[in-house]
Structures are given as C-alpha cells and as structure tokens.
Amino acid sequence: MQRLLNSTTAQYQAGAWIGLQRGWRWSQSGVEFNESESEWFVGQPDNRDNQEYCVRMKDGTWDDDTCTIRYNFICYDENKTFHIINSEKTWLEAQSYCREHHTDLISGVKQLKDFKRQHQDNNGQSQNNGQSQNNAGQSQNNAGQSQNNGQSKNNAGQSQNNGQSKNNAGQSQNNGQSQNNGQSQNNGQSQNNGQSQNNGQSQNNGQSNNNAGQSQNIAGPFWIGLFRDSWNWSDGSSFSFRSWEKNETNAKKTCAMTTSDGKWRADDCDETKPFFCYNDSVILIKENMTWVDALYYCRAHHHDLVSITNLDEQRWVQERAKMASTQHLWLGLRYTCTLDFWFWVTDETVCYTNWGPGQPGDDCTTAGAMNRQGTWVKKHDDHQLNFICFK
Template identity: 30%
Template sequence: MDKLLLSIVVSGLCAVSSPAERRYHFVYDLKNMTEAQRHCRETYSDLATIRDMEDVNTLNTMVHSSQMVDDSSQAWIGLYDDVDSWRWSLSNTSFYKPGETEFRRWWPDIPNNFYGEEYCTYMYTDGYWNDYPCNERFKPVCFDVRGLNETFVLIKNTMTWTEAQSYCREHHTDLASVRNMEEIQKVQKLVTSGQYVWIGLFRDGWKWSDGSDSSFRNWKTRPTGVSKTCAAADFSANGQWEGLNCDVMRAFICYSVPVSMQVIKVRVQNNSSSLDLNDAVVMENLLKKLKQRLKDQGLNDDIKLSWKKQSDGKVFHKEEKKTKKKETCPNKDEL
C-alpha cells in the first residue's frame, strides 16, 4: 500500500471564532443600505448584527458623534424588512402534490403592509386574501394532514393569529395552508357570507443581513409605512432603532470576526492504485469525512476545511521511502 502526503487547512480562511470575539467598526462615509452592505462584506464580514443590550451599550460607547455627517445621529445596521418573505405556518412543504408550486390568491394591490404592521393573512368569503395586523381577532381555519389528504376545520371562537396558530397546532395539524383553487373552494364552504378567517400564511418580516436568527429588537418606534424597510441605530436615542427608506444616505456599522488558521500535515493510505486522490470529487468526499471525524471528536462544527495546494498545483504527493544506509565494517587499511 502506497503512503501519500497531504496538507489540509483545518480552519480555512473562513473559520468562525466565538461570538464574544466579534468586533464592530463604524464607517462615517454616507451610503445607502445596499452600498453599506457591499462595503461591509468586502472589507469586514457584514453589516452589524446586534444580539442583545450588551451589544447596544458597546456601540453607544464606540460612536463618535462629532464624525456624523449632516447632523445625522443614525447609522445603518444589518436589519431589514423582507417584504416578500411570506410563508406557511406549516413549514413542512412535503405535503405539496407533484408539480404544485407555492399558491397565492391576493386581492389586487395586496399585500401592501398598510401602516407597516400587516404580517398575517385572512381569507374573505370570495376566496381572496388580504394581509392584516396579527392582533386582530377572526375565526381561524385549521387543517388535519394525512399524507396528501387534508381536512379543513372552521373554529367557532375568534382569536388573534398567534392564538389561532397555537390552537390549531394543539388540536389539529396547523393553521390551514391553501395549495390550489380546489382547496380555496373547500374553505369557502365553511365560511358564511361576509366573514373573514385566518389562514396560515404569514410574513417573516425583519431579518439580519448575515442570516443570523437573532430575535433581539430595540425599536425606538416600530416602523410604519411600506417604504421604511431598513433599520438604523439612532445614537441620539441611546442606540435605539428606527425604520428608514433604504435609499437614505447614512453612516453605517460593520462587524468582523477574528479568523485563525492552522495547517496540519497528515498521512493517508491509498489502497487502490487506480484511485486518483487529486480528483476533485475524491478530494471533496475526503473533506466531508475529515470534518465529520473532527466533529465526532468534539471540535466546533463551524470549522472550515480546505485543501492546500503545493507549488505544482497538486494536493497529494507520493511520499518518498527513505532507505536506511547499510553499515559496513572498515577494511584493514582504515584501521
């Protein structure tokens, strides 16, 4: 069996350190939200994700108000309102029939997020949908799912959308997901004329630029209006946030995470003379196995692995066998 020498970068160029090591960077040049995001991603990691009040207090101590331009005390952070992020309460979409796609039946010019607070959906007796504030009280339509079959159930009590979701999940499968016109008609048969009923469609709303799932919010006033879909921290209000038009020019806050890199050389055995370890597919499979082994040994799952190529562009090289020098006895003339 041939022995081969290979090098791997255990934490790669994208290794993620612990959240405590995150660093914030104020940039006082004026940019809109899109330009600010691009700058942060090119220069640091991304626009700032603010995870708790400790982060808020840190930023309050870092800001230099004298460097804010045009007397503005606001700076973009990474929070934005994803106006197209509608999804069903039942997150498992495997119940969709073959060939079916996400179904929507909005009224004309809907959804419009009127006053910036319409995150839930009701259905009217004509079968059309409208976005509406989730704290309003309507009767919900739940459904029970058995494979590709479902049964819709109208609940007699009025509830907020969140209460309706909890009730349907406790007593049925979930709030109703409506996949096609046939199911629209099934729900219509349950609803009396002029009635509004909750269905399971809702908008995820505010999201972080880096994909973080942090639910921390620090609003000064909750954003209203369809144009205020990007968030800025206002340092005249102790770093509280407000929604702005994304095209407004503001300073911004980026973050970065210290990255460490380690190079380790290991030896592997190749039991097949026909297997090319420099093949891209083979190398990718080896990386997956190596990462799983490191994970099984308790290493952080965020560690990134990548191959380190040698000067000839190859990763794997056959290790030369070292031959032991044969010792000989001196001849009599050397004595």
Template identity: 35%
Template sequence: MHGRLFLLILMEQNKSLHFIDNKKMWRAAQSYCRENHTDLASGAEQLNKAVSTFKSSDEPRSWIGLFRDTWRWSDGSNYSYRHWRDVGELPEELSKTDSGTRKCAMTEFNKEGKWKADDCNTRKSFFCYGDEKLILINERKNWDEAVNYCRKHHRDLVSITNLEQQELVQEKAKNASTPHIWLGLRYSCALDLWFWVNDQLVCYENWADDTDTGDCNLAVAMETRGEHKWFKKNYAQMFSFICSLS
C-alpha cells in the first residue's frame, strides 16, 4: 500500500482500477486520469472494490469521479447508485447550506466506504479506471505454455497487426520481468509461413535485423526495452508474455 501506484484488475469488466498516491486537486486528478488511463473511477462496482481493497490503508479518503452540478459522473455514465455518508450530502441539502465550494466527491477508506462532498481544490489521492485490452503475465513459460495459459484464463496470446497495437503491447512490455515477451506469432516449416494465433495475416512487421536462425521450431518474442523489435526464438525458451482480453 506504500507504493505510488496500485493496480487492481476488474477482470469481469476488462477494466483496471489504478490508485494514484499523488495528491492532486479534483480537476487535476481528472486530467491525469484522462491523459494516462480513461477517467476518474465511477460506479458502484469500481468504488466498492476500491474501498474493500484499501479499507485498512492509512490513506483516509480519495477523489472519485463524481461532481456537483446536479451530481454527475466524470465519464458521463448515468449510474443511479449513491452511497452518501449522511443526508446532508444530498444535492438538495447541500444547496441550502453550502457556499458552493463542496462540489466534488470523495470516498472514505473505512468499512462502509461512504462518500462525502468536499472542496475541489483540496489535494487528495484518487482512483482512475482504464478499459483494458491486454494483460501482462510475469510468469516464465515456453511459447506453447503461454498460448495455453492465455486461452484458458483470457482469450489468446497477443497478436499485433498494426502500429497502434504495437504501441499498446510495448507499453505493457516495459513492466515485464524477462528481456523478451512472447507474441502470438509462429512459423510453419511446412508452409514456410509466419502466422498469428488469431489467424490474421502478417501485414505489420517490426523485425530486428539479425533474426534469421534457420530453425523450424520458431516463434516470435519482442524485446521489452529499446526499440521493442521482434526476434525469432526457439519455442522452448522461457519468457513472460501478454494475453489479449477481448
């Protein structure tokens, strides 16, 4: 709990929840989440999961994605769920008693995780969420084991068919514990052909210059640092890998 960032994957939604232990005003927190993830955390499932994980933390409260005009969520979603600490936090009650500064909501890290309104210009930690398409598995496996793991627990070993996908994968790969990660690209000696595990054609390439090994038992691993080039590796080598979630 003492690190600068905590990542919690909500696997049932293919979303990630990121605790940012870097105190910011609400608008700055919203901008950070939108630049680095998707938005401030919104909705019952995300917030309940956050509170249940952090209720023993020494951090008392954090920003969430709820703000007041007529209380609405930062990401535009229309969740009807409300979890205010007391009646005085309701919009109609605040409008009677408040000077207008308490327009942003925070969640408290206690047993119930109730919400409270506060001045948006105070500095707090906060939660961001992101729509996840990939997950890094920091376990050393050979290529066949990596494919089987991804198909059992997620969707498949990752395929890269354009530059945008390459950039997403290499960002995930930066946190890998091995110098290379397996990709879902393998070689068929019989067909003398490279193909992705999702059966898509190899229309985008990022090969390193020295990848011609003359071996039939080959699959592709991407370097986790540098230019993130692709290297031909023997199936039996042991690397971390990335699974696609959708």
C-alpha cells in the first residue's frame, strides 16, 4: 500500500484506477454477471433514493427495487427445475428460503432463459395428465377417457359405468366407484369433480379449466437472484482495507480511483485514467489431486507448491483459499518420518506456522493443507484437494 501511495503522489496527481468496483452480482456462487446480457427495463437501474440494491423481474425485464419490499420469487434446483413461490418475502428472506428448500434464487441469464422456455412450453401444450376436451357436451380425458375408478364414459346423457350405474331419465347417479361429486349429470354438460381429476376439479361447461399443469402467471413481479454488491476487488479477494476520502458517498459512481494525497474516490467507470496493475505470485488450482500429483502439476505448469514463510504470505494465500471448491487445499508442506520434522518443498525453513488446535502431529503419510479460513491442518496425502502453486 505504501508503494501505491508513493506512486500516486509522485506520478499520478490526477488519480489512477485501482481494482475496486461496486457492481451487480448473482446470488448463486459461480454465476458471473455480464452487463451485455442484461435485460434492464428502459431507464433502469436508477437506484432511486440510493436505496435500490435488489432486482425484480416483471414481464421478462428487470428493474432495481428496495430489498425490503415483498414479492413472490423464483427458486432454482440443481436438477434444472424452477419453482415459482407464491409467498411474498423480502429479497433476503426469498434468498434464505430458496437456499434452504432448493438451491438458490434463480441466477444468471441462462437460467432465466431456461425458465421462460420451460413455462412457454407448458403454456403452449397445456399438458395435464388427463387433459380435458369438450365436443358437444362430451367429456373426454386423454389420459384414459374420463376414468373415474369405474370408467365412466358420458356421451350425450348416456352413462356407462363398469361399476355401479343407475340411469333415471338420462341422469346417472354414481354413489360408488365412479364418483362425480356423487352425481354425474349429463344435460349436454359433463361435470367431473371426482375421479376424473385435473389436480382437483375438472368442470367442463363448454370450456376446459386445467389445474394440473395449469400455466402459472410468469409476468411477475418476482425477485430474482441479482443484487448490487458492496465494494469488491476485481480479483475476487476480500481484503477489508479501505482508504476513502472523507464523506465519499456517491452511490452512482461505481469504480474506485486514487487521489493525489493517496486516498480513494469513486468515479464513473467509463472515464479514461491511468491504472495500476500487480503481479500475483500464487495461483489457486481448482482441480482435485493427491498431494504428490499436485506437486508434479505445479512443477510442470508453474514453479512449485506454495510455501508460507511469514504473515504477509499467509494473508495473501488465505485470500485465495477462500475461493477454493474443496474445504481444504494442499500447501507445499510435508512431514518426513526419517528426520522427524516438517519441511517446505521449496527448501525454506518452517519458521512461521499457523497450525490449528491439536496440529500437526507426526504421521508419516501426511502433508500440510489449509482450510478456507487460513488455518493449517495435516491431511493424509491421498486426499484429493484443490491446491495453490507458486507462479
């Protein structure tokens, strides 16, 4: 940070970009937001009164809204199914509900397109597991010709029941197997409120009301999994250090820059300025390998498995560990039974350590790993984990 301050004051009096930005994120982990694919309504997002940080969808387009307003919402399951939840909740309540009962709030343009396609197909076909068609008062069910546990087929007032059938002046009362609300009346109409069920009642009076597979209203508004995040670093790290100018509160400017005195200020992202780059000396490999395979991979593609010799390196590596897809990840730390000590594969002496409680012990088949919180643990070397390489 001191090097950045020196560079700012000496060379870039007008300021320069740094990799800190406030922008939109999807709720589901791993789904990236791409502004070019967004479906904003005209004039949106507008962040009215600087309080609209969550996104709802209405008629297929998006607009930002206050997160505490209650709307119905759409959940996503990992098996690529979607659930319209007709229970109005705040955005955070909706997110918690979806994560508890499904996977997450619907996230990403691809999921939204799949959701629309799925429901358009349902609307076009109106598929019911017993679709009801009416031709001149005749009730036919494609799933089995109005099967009412007694196969009641009613054609122009005539009732044929394989079970119990009584015909009085064209009226058929079925109090047994073929229950049509206790009575099947055929006066040019067929009312099937019993076993010929389309998710409840199928009333056919010259029209078809289909409740099983009935097309749901997808116009909305619904909460979706898009929200405006607080400031975050472009490389995904979560360093909490901030150096804002006093009273820096401009919510409409979403990229950070340095100022002549080394402080930070928000500005419009489409402005052109000089910028700072940095070289990261470590890289997280999100592939699952044994410790030995990870060692060979790092040496073949980069430099070596990472070693940590001081607190600064620990902080840098543990930021990468937070983004791992496994609970632990390999370090270049190994135990030797012959000499009875831990060593780094890069030949550095193990001076700095960050072992967890009860660690490390002396097991001949163990290597050093780090959890996502940065604590070191010993693991049998045949576990398959992510790992971090030196570049």
